[in-house]
Amino acid sequence: MPAKRSKKTTKTTKTASANESKQRIPFHFHAEAHAFSGTFHRPVLYPIAAQASVSLPTIGGHAHSRVENFRVDGLVRFTAASSHVSGSWQNDEIVTTHATAVIEGLNILDFITADRIVARLTSEHHVGEREGHFIALGSTFEGLKIAGHAVTVTLRHDLMVECRTFAALRDRLAKDKKPDKISATTDGVALCSLAEDINVQFPGLHKEGHILKIDHFGEISFAEVFAAFGTRTLTMLRLKLGSPQAANGTVVECTTNGQPMPPTPSGT
Numbered sequence: 720m721p722a723k724r725s726k727k728t729t730k731t732t733k734t735a736s737a738n739e740s741k742q743r744i745p746f747h748f749h750a751e752a753h754a755f756s757g758t759f760h761r762p763v764l765y766p767i768a769a770q771a772s773v774s775l776p777t778i779g780g781h782a783h784s785r786v787e788n789f790r791v792d793g794l795v796r797f798t799a800a801s802s803h804v805s806g807s808w809q810n811d812e813i814v815t816t817h818a819t820a821v822i823e824g825l826n827i828l829d830f831i832t833a834d835r836i837v838a839r840l841t842s843e844h845h846v847g848e849r850e851g852h853f854i855a856l857g858s859t860f861e862g863l864k865i866a867g868h869a870v871t872v873t874l875r876h877d878l879m880v881e882c883r884t885f886a887a888l889r890d891r892l893a894k895d896k897k898p899d900k901i902s903a904t905t906d907g908v909a910l911c912s913l914a915e916d917i918n919v920q921f922p923g924l925h926k927e928g929h930i931l932k933i934d935h936f937g938e939i940s941f942a943e944v945f946a947a948f949g950t951r952t953l954t955m956l957r958l959k960l961g962s963p964q965a966a967n968g969t970v971v972e973c974t975t976n977g978q979p980m981p982p983t984p985s986g987t
Contacts, residue, residue: 747977748806754822759966781806822835825970833861840973865931952974
């Protein structure tokens with residue numbers, strides 16, 4: 720009997736040691752997010768640093784940033800903005816990374832307003848796989864208006880849910896020949912949009928896929944995804960304004976990825 724107890728104890732110890740070794744597999748975490756950034760070029764030059772900007776440590780953990788009652792008179796204001804990133808081992812086999820950015824009470828040039836815009840990216844990376852799976856569930860536009868007109872944006876979340884790798888996303892975009900979908904793939908990167916439909920209409924508005932071009936204002940791009948092997952960036956609004964104000968900006972953007980560390984060379 721004593722010998723059997725000793726054997727069982729030894730087996731348990733080996734199993735625990737194997738599980739602990741998996742947790743020690745080096746993983747290079749990466750996630751970042753911010754709620755608003757941009758530069759106004761006309762009628763005045765006014766750069767706006769990234770608001771509620773946050774970056775995840777490469778060892779994982781979490782980080783959070785919040786800005787309240789931001790205002791640049793005549794240009795942009797919002798009541799609150801926050802960003803949160805995190806990265807950790809879900810269990811011995813799965814590494815998870817998350818990034819969320821939120822802006823509330825947004826007003827840009829008294830032309831674009833929104834109650835709330837959320838960008839949310841999550842990824843799961845299974846041990847032994849070269850690339851994680853990314854989804855954007857939870858990303859949304861609430862109470863969005865342009866030129867006083869309500870805008871309803873329907874997002875095609877199935878694009879990222881079903882395309883588990885960059886290769887699958889690239890192949891899916893190559894087959895998407897719909898005239899209202901704008902995408903591009905080149906040199907190992909892809910640009911597309913989660914916007915399935917943008918429901919708004921008013922004089923002076925021209926729709927080109929996920930981009931609205933507005934007379935005497937500029938261009939607004941919706942829910943753009945910049946993808947490469949092992950990484951995704953989601954930008955809920957990208958601004959390219961030309962007249963009478965000129966500006967470039969991003970509203971609610973986040974990035975996630977992460978890769979296992981390369982093995983340490985022998986002898987080091």
